């Protein structure tokens with residue numbers, strides 16, 4: 001399949017990042033009695049590739065699959081794990097059961113013509129069966145694993161998975177190292193508050209759903225991006241600026257600091273989306 005390379009990096013004893021260039025990352029945590037995966041990837045064949053990579057590391061069973069959020073490229077591999085407990089936020093489950101959301105995404109993926117478009121037609125969308133609202137604490141693989149929901153952001157059900165003993169955090173799509181997140185399902189004003197709580201979760205390094213492993217400083221930069229964008233949109237609305245002119249001007253000003261980030265070409269349309277959302281249009 002014509003996709004980028006995958007690379008598995010050991011972040012701590014038994015904790016791995018499986019990075020997929022240009023696509024979606026997954027986390028792998030191996031304990032004495034089983035494995036936890038963080039995200040199941042975009043379609044079943046991608047999940048099976050992930051399972052094959054896990055088998056190269058261990059023959060232990062996959063006990064947990066944690067969905068960082070509902071988006072198809074993170075969770076549409078869930079059906080490949082019928083013997084695992086699927087964990088996610090209650091809103092992640094709600095979004096995955098909402099036909100308006102899933103039909104929209106399925107149509108978009110099928111229309112993309114991407115190598116996985118055909119397979120997307122037959123995905124059985126399988127939501128998490130163990131959900132929580134604010135926090136879930138688990139003792140697994142000889143270490144505490146803390147899962148936090150800190151408010152709406154990139155979706156309504158983004159969670160952060162923290163391994164405090166290892167200084168590691170998994171941030172899903174809320175914060176990337178040098179990458180613009182997809183904002184068109186986001187809650188932009190809430191995202192500012194969520195980011196302010198996210199930067200309080202101590203870590204040395206983090207794996208996002210896309211892009212490379214980052215240091216905690218990159219989480220602060222990701223916060224700065226959202227705070228700057230939302231602040232500029234609010235100022236433009238207060239100033240009575242029209243949407244498209246404001247989006248163009250804010251895009252130019254954001255490009256000075258963030259223009260080199262992956263996905264920056266998406267920003268102007270996202271600013272227009274933020275303008276409509278914040279102004280209640």
Ligand SMILES: [Zn+2]
Pocket residue numbers: 069071154173182
């Ligand atoms: Zn996402």
